Amino acid sequence: xxxxxxxxxxxxxxxxxxxxxxxxxxxxxxxxxxxxxxxxxxxxxxxxxxxxxxxxxxxxxxxxxxxxxxxxxxxxxxxxxxxxxxxxxxxxxxxxxxxxxxxxxxxxxxxxxxxxxxxxxxxxxxxxxxxxxxxxxxxxxxxxxxxxxxxxxxxxxxxxxxxxxxxxxxxxxxxxxxxxxxxxxxxxxxxxxxxxxxxxxxxxxxxxxxxxxxxxxxxxxxxxxxxxxxxxxxxxxxxxxxxxxxxxxxx
Numbered sequence: 001x002x003x004x005x006x007x008x009x010x011x012x013x014x015x016x017x018x019x020x021x022x023x024x025x026x027x028x029x030x031x032x033x034x035x036x037x038x039x040x041x042x043x044x045x046x047x048x049x050x051x052x053x054x055x056x057x058x059x060x061x062x063x064x065x066x067x068x069x070x071x072x073x074x075x076x077x078x079x080x081x082x083x084x085x086x087x088x089x090x091x092x093x094x095x096x097x098x099x100x101x102x103x104x105x106x107x108x109x110x111x112x113x114x115x116x117x118x119x120x121x122x123x124x125x126x127x128x129x130x131x132x133x134x135x136x137x138x139x140x141x142x143x144x145x146x147x148x149x150x151x152x153x154x155x156x157x158x159x160x161x162x163x164x165x166x167x168x169x170x171x172x173x174x175x176x177x178x179x180x181x182x183x184x185x186x187x188x189x190x191x192x193x194x195x196x197x198x199x200x201x202x203x204x205x206x207x208x209x210x211x212x213x214x215x216x217x218x219x220x221x222x223x224x225x226x227x228x229x230x231x232x233x234x235x236x237x238x239x240x241x242x243x244x245x246x247x248x249x250x251x
Contacts, residue, residue, distance in 0.1 A: 007032040007068070008166055008197045009056065014065035014075075016051055025051045027221040028065070033166070033199060033214075038192050040208035040229070041201040043218035049201045052218070053170045056199065057090055070165065086114060089159030089167045093174050095151040097143040097158075103130070104139040107158045115162050122161070129157045133187060149180030153187050160191065167191070169200035185211075209233055 009032065016026040026048045033039050043049050054060040056067060058074060058081050067075050074084045097106045107130070108122035117125075130136045133153050143151055152172055159167060169188065173181045185207050192198065192211055202208055208215060208229060215232040217225040225232040 006035075006070070008035050008037075008070060009033040009199065010066075010068040011052070011056070012066045012068070014052070014055060014067060015063050016048075016055060016060065017063055025221055026055070026062075029218070029221070029223055030065075031214075031216050031223060031226055033197060035197055036195045037213045038196075038198045038200065038211055039214045039216060040212035041199060041216050041218065042203075042205075042208060043224075047218040048221045049218055050170065053168055053199070053201055056166075057088060057168055058084060082114075086162070087165045089162075089164035091152070091155050091159050091167070091169050091172050093171045095143065095148070095155045095175075097151055097154060099143050102140050102142060103135070103146070103154050106143070106154060107161060110158065111161050117162070125161055126157070129160060130154075132190075133157065147180060148176050149183045152176060152180075152184045156184070156187055156191070160196070165197065167196050167198045169198060169202070171201050171203065173202070173204060205233070 011029055011031050014026050014029045015024065017024040029048070029052060031039070041049050041052065051060060055062050062075050065075070066073055069084060069087060072079060072084065098109070101109070104123065104126055107126040108119070111117040111122040111125070112119055127136055127139065130139055135150065135153065138146065138150065143154075146154065156172070172188075173184055176184060181204070185204065188198070188200070188207075189211055200208075200212075212229055215225070215227065215229050216223055217232055
């Protein structure tokens with residue numbers, strides 16, 4: 001890293017295995033994410049994408065290496081995990097909305113209960129974001145009254161509400177009907193244009209090519225390729241990488 005740069009996220013030689021003699025899932029993964037950068041995490045099933053996302057979100061502990069969020073080593077056992085999680089927004093494959101709460105309450109819950117925002121401030125910010133995505137009329141609706149695409153957009157708004165330093169998007173379109181994928185990806189493009197810093201695990205190759213500033217391709221627990229979408233997806237010479245992208249272009 002050159003002088004003066006200050007990455008939002010730094011993954012430094014991260015290794016992860018399960019059990020004393022269990023398989024190694026991550027075998028020394030390293031990359032940085034700069035402010036306002038969108039990094040797409042690609043790779044076949046079993047490559048370590050989900051495990052890495054869980055390590056960044058502190059759902060899994062690394063066995064070796066470090067993960068830095070700004071100036072904080074979040075892999076330090078002494079680190080305040082609640083404080084770290086409050087700086088990261090996460091959107092999962094499943095929407096994880098509370099079915100007994102309205103859209104507005106789902107969106108504002110963490111802001112008021114975890115971040116201790118005044119209710120009026122949380123509501124004002126929530127309505128601003130819901131209006132931006134054309135869902136202010138749904139503020140009083142419940143999750144089962146929404147389409148899958150609408151629920152996922154609500155989940156994204158919830159993650160954005162408190163202005164996290166880093167937004168993690170973990171295969172957010174995989175549970176959606178293909179007809180609804182476009183509206184969710186369109187919202188991610190809008191978030192990118194507004195300057196968010198994002199790490200997204202995805203199988204949407206065309207979207208990664210269009211929206212990402214950098215691509216990290218994981219294969220067998222290591223970084224097989226790292227660079228701009230054009231460098232990794234268009235001009236890579238590694239046979240394994242070409243086979244991976246050819247497969248997804250043809251399905």
